[in-house]
Amino acid sequence: MTINHHPPEDLLADFAAGRLEEAHQLVVGVHVAGCARCARFVQAIEQLAGLALEAVEPVPVASNAFEQVMSRIHDTPEERTAPDTGRDHGREEDIPSALRNYRIGKRRRVAPGVSMRPIELAGAENARAFLLRSAPGTRMLEHTHTGTELTLVLEGSFSHEGGRFGPGDFDYGDDEIDHRPIVGQEGPCVCLVAMTGDLRMNGLLGRLIGPFVRL
């Protein structure tokens, strides 16, 4: 898998620092899990964070904290790692292993040739995450954003003004970018998408697809 499009560095640094919203953390994390280049960058930020941890002014913990910790260690049964069977996500697409522990909702048709499956998030802040599946050759909605949209290609490809995006590629959209992606002819395109804000739809397809942004 050759990855040509990576998340911007500040997004990777926010990921490493644990500052992203859940949906964004998920999409960046799935990219990083499959991209050695970005994994190195994230580890470099974690090393910097380790240095910051060493250098920070210590703040005393509760006077009985050590005893509390030892008794919590002994009172709570040793962490049992349940056999990791994952959840049954059906066989329609390969779910990346990083998503295995998430509940993924039922497929919903949102437009001709386009369907989506919402991903259940624990905190459910104001970002949404979903798997978006589009038939070969689909011209996706023309839209602009009020928030940000992170897209990771899992299967197939799409292209827009920014280039061609294949498996592993990461596309970062914000309110300055007008996307008009076209799905490649080689097969359906499955993407993992995180989205904040509203989409201002242009065109009929946008109005058809509108309901799915109100997850």
Next chain:
Amino acid sequence: MNVAIRALDGPIRAEAGIPRRVLALLSTGVSKGPKEQVDWADLIGRVASTGDREAFKRLFEHFAPRIKGLMLRAGCSADEAEEIAQSALIAVWRKASQFDPATAGAAAWIFTIARNLRIDMFRRRARANRLGGTSELPDTPDPAESADVVISRVQDAARIASAITRLSAEQSMVVRLSFIEEKPHPDIASLLGIPLGTVKSRIRLAMNRLRDILDEQA
């Protein structure tokens, strides 16, 4: 959220003419004297292999107050910071055998534990706000709710450690303040006594430089 900006307390804010950068560097510890050389990785190994309680106590005494300090700087309340510090050390005990010095330094590894606990805490709190209930950290989170799930590792710790030493002191400082201590850019500007635009461009330069150094190594 209660943002603790210690370095802005006192003389820095009061006297515009003071060499802010020097104070800021001191306050974040960069120019501290020689550190005692303790092999934290070795102590973690002893916890893993023999459940060495003395080794664990030394890890606790060193890292718990630092985790609390860092979490306070990054905007946690005192209770949250205390809870994360304690839970992180419990996780150090339980996960000691998973620590791999080839992928991370001891402090970086412990940082990632604390970071993931904080993510879990904020998610639980968000969900508790929605559903009503407790937002306390359980000792064993459900896998689907744990931030551990998606992190991957490259066996490259030594090279990555040498890469970050090639950032300038100014660059690593701005990365630390912005991403790890989570200070807003205007606060960084006044802390370092530089214009806001310089903060933004310095962060961008630091990010690009780090990417270039890592690409060069690859």
